[in-house]
Amino acid sequence: MSDIKNEIKKRRTFAIISHPDAGKTTLTEKFLLYGGVINTAGSVKGKATAKHAVSDWMEIEKERGISVTSSVLQFNYGGYCINILDTPGHQDFSEDTYRTLMAADSAVMVIDASKGVEAQTRKLFKVCAMRHIPIFTFINKMDRDAKDTFDLLDDIEKELGIPTCPVNWPIGSGKAFKGVFDRQKKEVDLFSDTRKGTSMGEVKKVAINNPEVDWLIGTEAKVTLEEEIELLDGAAAEFDQDLVDKGELSPVFFGSALTNFGVETFLQHFLTMTTSPLPRMSDHGEIDPMKEEDFSAFVFKIQANMNKAHRDRIAFMRICSGEFDAGMSVYHVQGGKDVRLSQPQQMMASERKIIDKAYAGDVIGVFDPGIFSIGDTLTTSKEKFAYEGIPTFAPEHFARVRQVDTMKRKQFVKGINQIAQEGAIQIFQEYNTGMEEIIVGVVGVLQFDVLKYRLKNEYNVDIILENLPYEHIRWIENEDIDLDRVSGTSDMKKIKDLKDRPLLLFVHEWSIRMTQERNEGLILSEFGRS
Numbered sequence: 307m308s309d310i311k312n313e314i315k316k317r318r319t320f321a322i323i324s325h326p327d328a329g330k331t332t333l334t335e336k337f338l339l340y341g342g343v344i345n346t347a348g349s350v351k352g353k354a355t356a357k358h359a360v361s362d363w364m365e366i367e368k369e370r371g372i373s374v375t376s377s378v379l380q381f382n383y384g385g386y387c388i389n390i391l392d393t394p395g396h397q398d399f400s401e402d403t404y405r406t407l408m409a410a411d412s413a414v415m416v417i418d419a420s421k422g423v424e425a426q427t428r429k430l431f432k433v434c435a436m437r438h439i440p441i442f443t444f445i446n447k448m449d450r451d452a453k454d455t456f457d458l459l460d461d462i463e464k465e466l467g468i469p470t471c472p473v474n475w476p477i478g479s480g481k482a483f484k485g486v487f488d489r490q491k492k493e494v495d496l497f498s499d500t501r502k503g504t505s506m507g508e509v510k511k512v513a514i515n516n517p518e519v520d521w522l523i524g525t526e527a528k529v530t531l532e533e534e535i536e537l538l539d540g541a542a543a544e545f546d547q548d549l550v551d552k553g554e555l556s557p558v559f560f561g562s563a564l565t566n567f568g569v570e571t572f573l574q575h576f577l578t579m580t581t582s583p584l585p586r587m588s589d590h591g592e593i594d595p596m597k598e599e600d601f602s603a604f605v606f607k608i609q610a611n612m613n614k615a616h617r618d619r620i621a622f623m624r625i626c627s628g629e630f631d632a633g634m635s636v637y638h639v640q641g642g643k644d645v646r647l648s649q650p651q652q653m654m655a656s657e658r659k660i661i662d663k664a665y666a667g668d669v670i671g672v673f674d675p676g677i678f679s680i681g682d683t684l685t686t687s688k689e690k691f692a693y694e695g696i697p698t699f700a701p702e703h704f705a706r707v708r709q710v711d712t713m714k715r716k717q718f719v720k721g722i723n724q725i726a727q728e729g730a731i732q733i734f735q736e737y738n739t740g741m742e743e744i745i746v747g748v749v750g751v752l753q754f755d756v757l758k759y760r761l762k763n764e765y766n767v768d769i770i771l772e773n774l775p776y777e778h779i780r781w782i783e784n785e786d787i788d789l790d791r792v793s794g795t796s797d798m799k800k801i802k803d804l805k806d807r808p809l810l811l812f813v814h815e816w817s818i819r820m821t822q823e824r825n826e827g828l829i830l831s832e833f834g835r836s
């Protein structure tokens with residue numbers, strides 16, 4: 307195999323998804339500890355400052371100590387080159403969070419053992435499921451009182467509709483959490499000496515039929531474990547790599563990111579079960595990184611104004627085939643011309659650094675003079691293919707935008723279009739109301755503040771946002787539909803996007819189904835085309 311293929315083969319590019327506070331940051335930090343990037347966990351500063359270091363590009367971030375955009379962490383472990391795509395959560399949850407999943411080859415879903423599946427996990431899971439990528443479950447916080455283990459698995463299967471296959475099984479929970487039982491190897495992995503999670507600690511592996519286990523975990527715990535294993539062997543799905551690859555079976559692991567219990571065990575299993583960079587669909591068919599030699603990539607995120615003095619933009623792209631060389635000239639398919647990719651950057655742990663080589667599976671950020679859009683393809687291939695576009699994700703918050711000074715219409719239109727093009731917001735127009743105002747939709751409410759701030763600071767335009775009560779949006783997929791004739795519920799509003807495509811807004815989720823029932827043949831979609 308060529309050197310390039312070897313480099314690609316060892317790459318593992320994934321996102322960690324979770325509901326806020328389930329432990330995503332802690333788990334990521336522990337991965338870095340085992341990857342040797344940091345020596346002592348906890349040394350990656352406080353959460354706010356760590357994120358700060360990555361992207362303190364905007365006043366809003368500084369004021370609130372949060373990060374508006376996501377980043378990528380790269381490190382090596384066990385012969386693999388790992389790219390963790392950070393998906394922003396909390397208030398900074400936005401379309402970027404979803405788009406980042408489009409760049410991942412698999413996902414790790416972190417679940418709080420005392421809470422089970424939560425709202426944000428459910429949303430992010432949906433996007434992963436749409437792409438049929440492998441999804442791994444790490445049930446975290448086993449050092450706290452956890453829900454019954456079988457109930458947790460049931461919860462995942464029912465709530466998310468994916469069968470699970472526990473690769474290991476917890477031995478006790480809360481203060482009595484001692485370790486995990488490895489179902490394949492039939493041994494118990496007992497953890498100790500992690501110094502409250504600050505060091506890697508020791509793992510003691512003992513075969514389950516070794517009498518030593520009795521006094522190591524206590525007879526009572528062993529009896530419980532054996533009973534549970536027996537029950538599990540009869541009830542749980544068998545491990546099947548094919549189903550895992552298709553995202554139809556989620557391998558489950560248990561542990562505690564805080565105390566490091568089960569983190570390395572998880573990492574090791576996960577790296578062998580997950581995939582190297584996957585082929586991607588283009589308008590010339592599938593592009594497989596193990597076959598295609600030429601460089602190709604698609605833009606999945608655009609970050610504006612990282613440097614206020616220059617007011618520049620960084621386009622983040624996922625390399626899908628071949629090798630990237632700093633300063634190389636590539637064809638920008640949507641722009642129809644060659645461009646030089648300058649100032650390529652990559653994140654190493656939480657530092658940004660200029661790189662000169664990258665491979666399929668990696669994510670790089672390049673200087674964007676304002677020519678790239680989300681979903682654009684770049685390639686050195688003679689074929690000039692374009693990757694499948696990135697869907698538009700359903701905003702959940704809507705507001706009507708009013709300009710304070712109507713004389714500044716031109717700046718306003720330019721600014722709002724530019725910000726929409728970067729993908730921070732989605733803009734819509736009224737339908738048949740006679741109103742000229744623009745309706746803005748966002749995935750995370752913070753984007754409203756970002757919009758206001760940026761219009762003021764970059765375009766010198768003041769706006770007033772009038773919140774609208776809608777929470778659900780559906781794109782109408784029918785080719786030729788007369789929007790006048792769609793009869794909906796009283797909480798429904800008809801709008802159009804800027805390309806005059808019809809959409810519906812709803813206050814209540816149940817109204818969507820009612821509207822569907824009232825209009826035979828109406829096809830509503832949760833994802834839009836850009």
Ligand code: GDP
Pocket residue numbers: 324325326327328329330331332333353395446447448449450561562563564565
């Ligand atoms: P994120 O919002 O998903 O990134 O969650 P964090 O990693 O910031 O964790 C949220 C809180 O849960 C923090 O106070 C962590 O110290 C704590 N936490 C994370 N993992 C564990 C764990 O395994 N056990 C316990 N007890 N607490 C944890």
